[in-house]
Amino acid sequence: MPIRVTLLAERDIPGAVAAIQEAFADDPYNNWVFDKTRFDPQRNAVSLSIRCEWGMRNGIFHVAKEEGSDEVLGVACWLRPQRAGQPSTWHDWFESWRLWLNQVGMNLWYGRGGLNVKRYWVWKAAQSNVQSAVWTDPLGYYFLNIMVVVPKAQGRGIGRQMMKAVTDEADTKNTKCYLESSRDVPNIQIYETLGFRFTKELECDDHGTAIKLFASEYSQNYPPGTMDTVRSKSPL
Numbered sequence: 125m126p127i128r129v130t131l132l133a134e135r136d137i138p139g140a141v142a143a144i145q146e147a148f149a150d151d152p153y154n155n156w157v158f159d160k161t162r163f164d165p166q167r168n169a170v171s172l173s174i175r176c177e178w179g180m181r182n183g184i185f186h187v188a189k190e191e192g193s194d195e196v197l198g199v200a201c202w203l204r205p206q207r208a209g210q211p212s213t214w215h216d217w218f219e220s221w222r223l224w225l226n227q228v229g230m231n232l233w234y235g236r237g238g239l240n241v242k243r244y245w246v247w248k249a250a251q252s253n254v255q256s257a258v259w260t261d262p263l264g265y266y267f268l269n270i271m272v273v274v275p276k277a278q279g280r281g282i283g284r285q286m287m288k289a290v291t292d293e294a295d296t297k298n299t300k301c302y303l304e305s306s307r308d309v310p311n312i313q314i315y316e317t318l319g320f321r322f323t324k325e326l327e328c329d330d331h332g333t334a335i336k337l338f339a340s341e342y343s344q345n346y347p348p349g350t351m352d353t354v355r356s357k358s359p360l
């Protein structure tokens with residue numbers, strides 16, 4: 125059956141949340157930032173639903189399904205590019221407070237659900253450092269915040285189709301794209317096949333218990349390269 129990529133609708137949210145939880149069940153970042161003995165899947169589902177609602181209003185949130193089926197097989201959430209020096213709007217301000225209040229409500233109701241708050245902030249700081257170093261294009265970057273395909277549907281071209289839905293838009297605006305992956309193998313290679321170049325590692329170190337994330341960039345002007353070529357040119 126052909127795959128259709130559409131904007132996330134309210135009724136897709138439970139399926140999108142389930143797909144994200146399944147695809148990230150053994151993700152290195154999740155394993156580092158959550159204490160798995162105290163992990164609360166219900167709290168995590170509420171947190172992801174809040175993120176979906178926010179993404180529907182503020183980002184580009186896609187789901188992939190087979191034609192004629194309601195089952196969510198893939199999810200991709202992008203943040204739109206922000207031009208250098210572009211001031212935040214009242215809408216952005218209102219939306220960030222709305223997100224924060226929803227998260228506070230969730231934390232009061234469910235607690236932290238195993239989230240290691242200190243590690244969360246270690247990650248945020250590493251992310252901010254790397255983005256300040258590599259986001260040099262004044263047009264800004266489409267930022268791929270979430271990209272998953274459920275395990276049973278991986279390797280069938282769904283990731284490529286979801287990626288193309290936004291890289292095509294980026295091409296028309298001559299704008300770059302950016303992502304961070306919590307696995308180097310096989311993701312760096314997959315993303316290179318999709319036109320990205322590995323750019324920089326994010327080291328998240330909590331007193332010796334560390335993980336690495338891998339930042340990559342896309343531009344229609346980059347020719348597809350091999351991992352070795354890209355690594356040898358990377359400003360690590």
Ligand SMILES: CC(C)(COP(=O)(O)OP(=O)(O)OC[C@H]1O[C@@H](n2cnc3c(N)ncnc32)[C@H](O)[C@@H]1OP(=O)(O)O)[C@@H](O)C(=O)NCCC(=O)NCCS
Pocket residue numbers: 147148271272273274277278279280281282283284285303304305306307310311313314315317318
């Ligand atoms: C990464 C992910 C989104 C890719 O989606 P996908 O639907 O499996 O990818 P596709 O089938 O569209 O493949 C895209 C390209 O990568 C290649 N590829 C796929 N799996 C690969 C693998 N394990 N190793 C090397 N290349 C691979 C494919 O051949 C394809 O290239 P082609 O079209 O030239 O043949 C998906 O595997 C996934 O959800 N992984 C787990 C969660 C995750 O790590 N998400 C990323 C967080 S940033």
